Amino acid sequence: MSKLLMAGKKGIVLGVANKRSIAWAIAKACSEAGAEVAFTYQGEKLKPRVEELVKTLPGDPPLYECDVTNDEDIASVGASLAKDFGTIDFLVHSLAFADKADLEGNFVDTSRRGYLMAQEISSYSLTALARMAAPLMETGGSIVTMTYLGGERVVRNYNVMGVAKAALESSVGYLAAGLGERAIRVNAVSAGPLNTLAARGVAGFTTILKDVADKAPLRRNVELEEVANAGLFLLSDMSSGITGEVLYVDCGYNILGM
Numbered sequence: 001m002s003k004l005l006m007a008g009k010k011g012i013v014l015g016v017a018n019k020r021s022i023a024w025a026i027a028k029a030c031s032e033a034g035a036e037v038a039f040t041y042q043g044e045k046l047k048p049r050v051e052e053l054v055k056t057l058p059g060d061p062p063l064y065e066c067d068v069t070n071d072e073d074i075a076s077v078g079a080s081l082a083k084d085f086g087t088i089d090f091l092v093h094s095l096a097f098a099d100k101a102d103l104e105g106n107f108v109d110t111s112r113r114g115y116l117m118a119q120e121i122s123s124y125s126l127t128a129l130a131r132m133a134a135p136l137m138e139t140g141g142s143i144v145t146m147t148y149l150g151g152e153r154v155v156r157n158y159n160v161m162g163v164a165k166a167a168l169e170s171s172v173g174y175l176a177a178g179l180g181e182r183a184i185r186v187n188a189v190s191a192g193p194l195n196t197l198a199a200r201g202v203a204g205f206t207t208i209l210k211d212v213a214d215k216a217p218l219r220r221n222v223e224l225e226e227v228a229n230a231g232l233f234l235l236s237d238m239s240s241g242i243t244g245e246v247l248y249v250d251c252g253y254n255i256l257g258m
């Protein structure tokens, strides 16, 4: 038996924007563990940066365009995966978006458009992608998404994204229940704050980083690699008995009351 955790496994990672992206860290961990990984980029603007990163991995990984608001893009990713990989074993959903204006101030001011957009991109997309991927997971598989404590408790300025993460976490349970008989597992990693492009959209993000480092049981912020390793665990057969879970990788911050 190979010593590599993901040897022989193939999958797709959505959500790489740059080298700080959680998606990139998970993809690198999977590749180092022996997996073949396909990637997507959101649109032409992001393509060159993602292409450059992807080229650094062995095996000339496939790269497809996918804006998750576009059903045709999602269907086309499914067709490309079937052509390039035949079947897949895992999918990483590491993407979210909300208008900057909805990530500050008072939640009561959230517009209908902003609310629906955050839900569509950050939550519904997991269901749409799971539906695309499930038929390709012929012998079972693992789907992992990324969430944050703000989906469960009120976190300053997280606002509309907190509500989207609540829906996302609930979707993890319903998807796990619906796909379990096909041996497809669905889990979320709830990461502590990390300095990424998406996180910097939340007003006062640096204060959140400092607060967590001051108060978390481990008295520091989580490292990108620690989040990636938890993702790798949930994608691998090491977690074969786990589905519908939210795994906190936040230096223990979520256990705190006062």
Ligand SMILES: NC(=O)c1ccc[n+]([C@@H]2O[C@H](COP(=O)([O-])OP(=O)(O)OC[C@H]3O[C@@H](n4cnc5c(N)ncnc54)[C@H](O)[C@@H]3O)[C@@H](O)[C@H]2O)c1
Pocket: 014, 015, 016, 017, 018, 020, 021, 022, 023, 041, 042, 046, 066, 067, 068, 069, 093, 094, 095, 096, 097, 121, 146, 147, 148, 190, 191, 192, 193, 194, 195, 196, 197, 198, 199
């Ligand atoms: N950084 C943190 O502190 C933190 C903590 C917990 C959870 N998360 C979650 O991790 C995930 C990844 O975020 P990140 O922090 O790595 O930031 P990031 O900015 O690197 O990644 C966000 C990704 O979402 C993609 N995206 C946005 N709209 C899209 C669309 N319409 N179609 C396809 N892709 C789209 C972007 O292209 C980008 O690649 C997000 O779900 C985020 O909420 C982040």
